[in-house]
Amino acid sequence: xxxxxxxxxxxxxxxxxxxxxxxxxxxxxxxxxxxxxxxxxxxxxxxxxxxxxxxxxxxxxxxxxxxxxxxxxxxxxxxxxxxxxxxxxxxxxxxxxxxxxxxxxxxxxxxxxxxxxxxxxxxxxxxxxxxxxxxxxxxxxxxxxxxx
Numbered sequence: 001x002x003x004x005x006x007x008x009x010x011x012x013x014x015x016x017x018x019x020x021x022x023x024x025x026x027x028x029x030x031x032x033x034x035x036x037x038x039x040x041x042x043x044x045x046x047x048x049x050x051x052x053x054x055x056x057x058x059x060x061x062x063x064x065x066x067x068x069x070x071x072x073x074x075x076x077x078x079x080x081x082x083x084x085x086x087x088x089x090x091x092x093x094x095x096x097x098x099x100x101x102x103x104x105x106x107x108x109x110x111x112x113x114x115x116x117x118x119x120x121x122x123x124x125x126x127x128x129x130x131x132x133x134x135x136x137x138x139x140x141x142x143x144x145x146x147x148x
Contacts, residue, residue: 015042016028016062033047064101
């Protein structure tokens with residue numbers, strides 16, 4: 001169970017931010033090629049598009065469009081969170097800048113469809129030594145918040 005007094009830390013550093021405000025979505029730690037403008041997640045030292053070594057670290061917003069998804073009906077590995085015990089969804093999300101990332105989904109299968117607008121959130125996987133280990137997952141953006 002998340003505790004507001006415990007620090008939140010990523011399950012693996014270097015992939016996403018952990019904002020101080022729990023309501024704020026995390027950002028993805030990415031790279032942009034200074035030569036061709038291509039974006040990459042996770043970060044990389046050499047552009048896969050043009051092979052340039054001129055890369056800049058950037059943060060990408062935690063919003064996107066669901067490209068594809070599936071639901072796995074076994075518990076999430078390493079989780080003590082009862083919500084994960086019923087299985088979980090995994091989606092491929094297209095970020096506006098171009099990268100397609102794969103991440104867990106927050107919610108039940110009927111809530112999702114291809115083309116759905118989604119937003120990233122942090123979810124506590126488990127408590128570890130007085131800290132909450134968090135992962136990124138995506139949830140549907142409420143219709144009232146979708147910009148057209």
